[in-house]
Amino acid sequence: MKKLNIMFTNLRIRHKMLTVFLPLMIIPMLLVGLISYYIFQHNEVKKTIQDRMNSSYLIKQRIENVIQNTESCLDMITFYMNDLSGFLTEGSVGTTSEIDRKYAIENKLNFALLVFTDVKEAIFVDNQQRIYAANDRSIISVNAKEQIQAYIDQLQATSGYSKGFEMTRFPFGNGEQSQIVLPLGKKITEIKSGETLGELILFVSEDQISSLFEQMNDLKTSNFYLIDENHRIISSTDRNEVLHAVSNPVLNPLLQSSESEGDVMNIDNQRIVYTKYPLNRNKWLILYQVSLDELMKDYQSLQKISLIVILVCALVTVLVAVKLSVIIVNPIQRLIQTMRETERDLYKVVPAVFSHDEVGQLTFTYHRMTEHIRQLIDDIREEQQTKRKYELALMQQQIRPHFLYNTLDVVYTLAELGRTKEAKKATKALAVFYRRSLSGGNEIITVREEIEMIRNYLYIQHLRYKDEFDYTIHIPAECLDYRILKLTIQPLVENAIYHGLKPKRAFGHLDITGYKKDGMLWIEVSDDGIGMSEEALRTLWSDTSQNEAGNGFGLFSIDHRIKLYFGTPYGIELQSKVHEGTTVIVKIPLIEGVEAS
Known part of the structure; x- marks a missing residue:
């Protein structure tokens, strides 16, 4: 350290200025760049978490509205089936009666779907195992009938309240591919007699839910997931993940908690910003994930521009330091001569300096300082005299x-x-x-x-x-x-x-x-x-x-x-x-x- 001090002392002013100015300029700019990067990252993460929490809240409200509307549709069709109870008794047989029954029931189902647009399909099975569909699906596949029967078995065990089933693929028939749907069902009983009239099953398309995610998703590498209580993805912007279990074990502790939260975590050697928002109604949760690099990609371009600016500033600093060294040296030499003369006589009046730069201000300030010192000496003498006066008065007061x-x-x-x-x-x-x-x-x-x-x-x-x-x-x-x-x-x-x-x-x-x-x-x-x-x-x-x-x-x-x-x-x-x-x-x-x- 001592050798470095000696080396710096012996440098010419130009080299000293470069040695001082370059670090003073470059280091703060680098620090500002790094600090601003981390502040921006922190604020961006915080903003993203808050925005996605708000989005998740809106999605939650919409999902719950869809489920509530579906349950209202169940109630509405229940009243319709009670109005048609004359078609659903065992005595209503015959071709004419069957056509009328089919027309009347499917007409009610279709009307209900026109009112509740969130519902994709409605299927009613009466107590004679006759199946009626809102969209007049005359051909229902064997697999579909098996799934319908499984739902009926569960609904018959209920007392008439609405029941939700797991998100699943359902083969509707008529050559259609199986679709991912959320079934909700209800056992329908006649209000007056309590006799079971049949079972009603409504289907909400998964597309209805995933479309909500797409409306809220504005980044390419980000994804929304709707996860059920069994840690199974039942809806997502990533179609390949739907109906698959959450495979990454890092997420398991996160899924166990029922509190809403958001933070940054490492998943597969990548920093991921996530938010989690629970749906307390059915123990589902909304999970959002986005890569931190995706959030910061705009700022990374700005970093490159900042580096170029730092290099340009370093070059300008070198040029300015060389010029300043020439401008500063001559006035300093004149000031040194003036200070040597003042050193021999402390109270000697300093000659006027015909400049208003720092050197001129320094000389002027030195002159004012000597005057102030003389004034302070006079003030101290006067203050001592005043104190002695009061001490004398105090002695008189004491006696x-x-x-x-x-x-x-x-x-x-x-x-x-x-x-x-x-x-x-x-x-x-x-x-x-x-x-x-x-x-x-x-x-x-x-x-x-x-x-x-x-x-x-x-x-x-x-x-x-x-x-x-x-x-x-x-x-x-x-x-x-x-x-x-x-x-x-x-x-x-x-x-x-x-x-x-x-x-x-x-x-x-x-x-x-x-x-x-x-x-x-x-x-x-x-x-x-x-x-x-x-x-x-x-x-x-x-x-x-x-x-x-x-x-x-x-x-x-x-x-x-x-x-x-x-x-x-x-x-x-x-x-x-x-x-x-x-x-x-x-x-x-x-x-x-x-x-x-």
Whole structure:
């Protein structure tokens, strides 16, 4: 690998460009071709399976309609035979009676076949073993009579419901070749007496079913198969397979399942796309097969065209690389000279480049970069000065001599009044407040620590002003371990007391609420004090606004301090109405932390 790197480094730019561009052009095109081929194949298989599933569903519906129509034809002829029951009794004998009987019965059979066109032939055998055919087949072969008798034997064992038989070849006679048909039969009884009048057998031609396959089949090498419960092909677009058992053992597991499915499988070393759709009515299934090569033959021609395009692109790439190497080298040499001069003096102004290509843009960008670096240095210095300013203000806020004096005065008064427990509790609150306020020098603490400091602060203030306001704090436990800048909420609480509740000169309420919203932690400080006008709001937002003690944080300072540490999306929002109250919303990021370090 090291030798290859050295060899590549020593190549001329022209050869480097060829070494890089040719693989970069050819390999992606090959990858795109291969990936697109497999995506196309996948989509084509998926589309074919879906289309053939839909086609199989339509074929299934049509086959079931054919069978239902045939059964309706059986019912219709049953009523006709009941109307002709006078011709079918044992007493109706004689030549004239026989001619009339034959004419009447065959006329009904013919009429039924005109109504139900799906039925190819209808044969009725009365209880005297006389055979009547719809198409007046006066000559019925011996083999046909034997098959008819086999059907009659089975029908006589039924109670009069319609019965289907296996697809078979039936020799109709009159010189006709035997045809593949689906027989359905029924024993006909007289409705009033229950006497058997005979047996009726209808024949549906296999051509009627296979024609449905041909309508749905648009590929030369694809085939539809209708397979019965014995795994025998009873109809197909391949005429040579009809009435033969499925011979390929690979298909046996597929035929055992009764679920509709479609996929690709290997049959006789060939990849075949298949779909299977069951006909639950009679345990048949529709099987469709097509060669995957047949589906992809159009795309294979496109692949050859793509290969020619790749070769042409490779030739063009060679020519372009040679031309580009000449165009690029000279500007690069000039840029190298410029960079060497800049190397000796980092802040030296780069000469103007009279071009707008990448080399000119690179030189211009380098010049802007040096200016940006100088600007960043200035910004860092200014930011450090601002942070030191806020650190000084924070130290002053932590000491708070005015608050300390007032609290000690309250403790003294409580002691004088003999309220020692309250004096002890106030002293403890004062100690905890200052301990949390100092926090070992940490500037970022947890919300839990900030709220504890506020609780102690409010306890002391409530001792002083318990006749003027009360307060509530609602901060969910899930919000207590997030980090917050120290003394963010306390100045807002102090502002609410001194600028909202005290001037009200009536009993008021202070509420502190915390919740998560929009991926941030929101803490609201609300009071029902005197509120503020728009002018007062503008004053509070100024960077000169101070609290009662004169050395604390104004709203502008708190907002700027939050943005300085956490970013511009965070800070303070202020909502206020005169005589209704004020709400200050603090938004800080959801930064986890237990005890601040």
